[in-house]
Amino acid sequence: GEAETGPTAGAWHLNKLLNPRRDGVVLPILHLNGYKISAPTVFGRMSNYELMTLFSGYGYEPRIVDATKEGVDPHDEMANALEWANDLIAEIRASSDTTAPRMPMIVMRTLKGWTGPKEVEGNKIEGNCLAHQTVLSEAKSDPEQLKILNQWLKSYKFNELFNETTGFGDFVKDILPDKLEKRLGMSPHARGGADVYQPLKLPRVEDYAEDAEIPGTIGSSSMRRAGAYLAEVFRLNADSKNFRFMSPDETYSNKLDEIFQATSRSWQWPIMDWDKDLSHDGRVMEMLSEHNMQGLMQGYVLTGRHAMFASYEAFLQVVGSMVDQYAKFLTQSRNVEWRGTIPSLNYILTSSGWRQDHNGFSHQNPGFIDDILRRQSNFSDVYFPSDGNVTLVCLEHMLSSVRQINALVAGKTLEPRWLSTDLARQQVDAGLMVWDFASDESPDVVMAACGDYPTKETMAAIDIVKTHCPNAKIRCVNVSSLTTVGFGTLRNVADQKEFDKIFTDDKPVIFNFHGYPQTIKSILFNYAVDST
């Protein structure tokens, strides 16, 4: 049933990005027992011809193992298929040209409820959806059902496999690998922690910052700064090979292409002479599928390695549901002792709604930050750097953090610089700051902003007010991060006292916010209503 989902249907195309020689190999086995709870599945009812052509088209070498056919030993068939797949994988990995590799995949057909009762009270059970839930639910009161249940359970010859005094027999014991490290659950890549996790080497932020001595001077875009910094992250960690960049919307389009000075895009299908920044070994994963990118990132980070995911802001919401499910995993994994450190999931939300003049309404939606601010009470930091220098400091925090979900919202257009690196560090540590260079003593009103374009607007608004009312006393406040429970970051949430100190006890506040009003209302509620 789950193979019917769109994200799964799209995921088969990931063979176009994964390099069988470098990236390791997954052998996909599509197990078709034909039914869901009450109906056939789409793949279960497809003919063998349809299955073979579909997966050939996706670029695989498919093979069907049909355990429902009379006269074949399904266990032999499956063993042969696995051996074939293993040989084929080895052959491809050893080949000198792995362009468009036709990797093996197996379609395994079995009967639903295989080896269970074939029929109960005239209804087909084995090989039908009725095997899905409780079969023989009346066995407690119906002697006929009890008899069938008895025969069914005895058919597994449990007494041959287990003995009350000696435990499991050789048949079971022989399956367990002798060497502990060969057991699936003992793979260090499944656990995180010191065996596989190593912190990224990060460049000095100062080396990539721009001069902000005169606040308001136009600088390069936040994304240009980020691109230069991330290129250096790739260089510094080239030997460790533990950093990837996920990019559903094209790295060029998001102005992060300086990354291609240090690496390229992974691509296993044919490459033409005129193609740029494509190679079998690129560490940037580009495909117009947010679902694929999210899936890749989750898998990669879970093995202890680092990733950054950049997207048009409006489109990251496509994977809001996947991020929620990952957050549930984080919740549980923090309570599991043997699970070691893993890096955070890191998102850059750029090409933001407020500068989508050319693409328009379809590309406008600051919804993803809701998704992560609203639900994961102690996982998520959302950064709103006011300029390129603050962006760099935020990236440093994100790439150093572990077991979190971080998002950074910043534009790709040329914008004013406001803060030096020193001030940027102060602000990011605190989460919010009074901008002294634009503030008066004893203010009549507080003008606050959260987000780069809102900051620019607020600074312009202050300028207009000052022009027309030179005596107006204004305090300028800038907010650079939010968590579910307040202003600031998980490390340092502003408490009521700090909140009151910055926003004053009694002055009106004009708050210019990047996202939906409801997002900030839900956070302000804690300060405004329930401050105890």
Next chain:
Amino acid sequence: GEAETGPTAGAWHLNKLLNPRRDGVVLPILHLNGYKISAPTVFGRMSNYELMTLFSGYGYEPRIVDATKEGVDPHDEMANALEWANDLIAEIRASSDTTAPRMPMIVMRTLKGWTGPKEVEGNKIEGNCLAHQTVLSEAKSDPEQLKILNQWLKSYKFNELFNETTGFGDFVKDILPDKLEKRLGMSPHARGGADVYQPLKLPRVEDYAEDAEIPGTIGSSSMRRAGAYLAEVFRLNADSKNFRFMSPDETYSNKLDEIFQATSRSWQWPIMDWDKDLSHDGRVMEMLSEHNMQGLMQGYVLTGRHAMFASYEAFLQVVGSMVDQYAKFLTQSRNVEWRGTIPSLNYILTSSGWRQDHNGFSHQNPGFIDDILRRQSNFSDVYFPSDGNVTLVCLEHMLSSVRQINALVAGKTLEPRWLSTDLARQQVDAGLMVWDFASDESPDVVMAACGDYPTKETMAAIDIVKTHCPNAKIRCVNVSSLTTVGFGTLRNVADQKEFDKIFTDDKPVIFNFHGYPQTIKSILFNYAVDST
């Protein structure tokens, strides 16, 4: 590029549900110009063999029209392909057996930037990603570029197609259909309104309600009530054929299967003797793809017909982003004069998080209501019926409403009945109500609930308090709907006066809410902080 998305990859399987004889036919044309902004597309780099097998596997009869091949007239090729497709569709529609119909689809390969400049300054333009954005961007200052631009634009022989005095020539005029109604934009199905929209005939709610004279008596589940009611909706509108049910998670599993007394599930692939509730003509669309269901529903509702979409609550968030995009369409369409009435998008969120004991954490997430409450300020009503009777009244409202997005959150387990149909109507009209039968005069505390399981908990809590503190004075308040801007519905939002009257000016309120705390905080903010 967009063909790389998961939802698109999954959508090709919709041929398993669409009946070519009854449902009309879409001829898919996959146009491959090979490139995105800066890189090849996945489908563009797939070989013809891969494309042909892939779409054969999906169950289509694919045909490639390759306009990049030397020596063929691409216009002839395309005309022939369209004629072939048209004939094949007619043949399938006329056939006596349409099981697993191999409907035509066309893959059209062209050069990106076809007919534009082949090369500029040594860079390949036509047939490369460089044709994506502004070609010859220096034409204003560079005479060489200006010359190429001039040649390029002249190559279209615009003067043969348009004349300053006589306007467009016959070549253009002949393309327009003589009959106005044959023009694509004149299809009534593209406009909604009286030509295609007719209100559903709805059953009397009273005929499906259960006796609630003694509040707290256990009744059948809200979903059982909904199933019986929706079955009758199918019966009453059988002739109009204007109602569909979308069900990614199986109608049986959500306890809505009484619907199958009136219709069945649509299924065009082989049907076995033992299959139940499957037929070529079923009006229930079941596939484990929320994206497919959402896409089908949008298309269907836009033609003026009605739909209901039921899902496990936790999984509807999968299409949160699609619902947002639809809401943007609603925003615009309300301002377009010629767009007629269309029904609302209607969702049932059941198998809710709080009763997912057996599936566990993976199936828990009340996030979808955030998605629609937070963003669409004047579109969305979210209903939280306290029992099966209230559920029926809500369904009546939802199916009668137009141009909205409605969600109903209710469980599938056996639960207490609280309100008669009369009281249910009162409550749904008001959005919230003091439950007199469980309240005291001059209360010390208000105990409020929103949601069916929260209501049960609150009623139990009142019972416990009353047992231990018989003199405690409690007011019981029940909230049955929320909108972004307040308690109630878009028709009737509770104002501050009503809010204060119900919740009192000064008594503590214990609010038991179905969703995330932040959701209710953002709504309460308006009453608690900014009540002016």
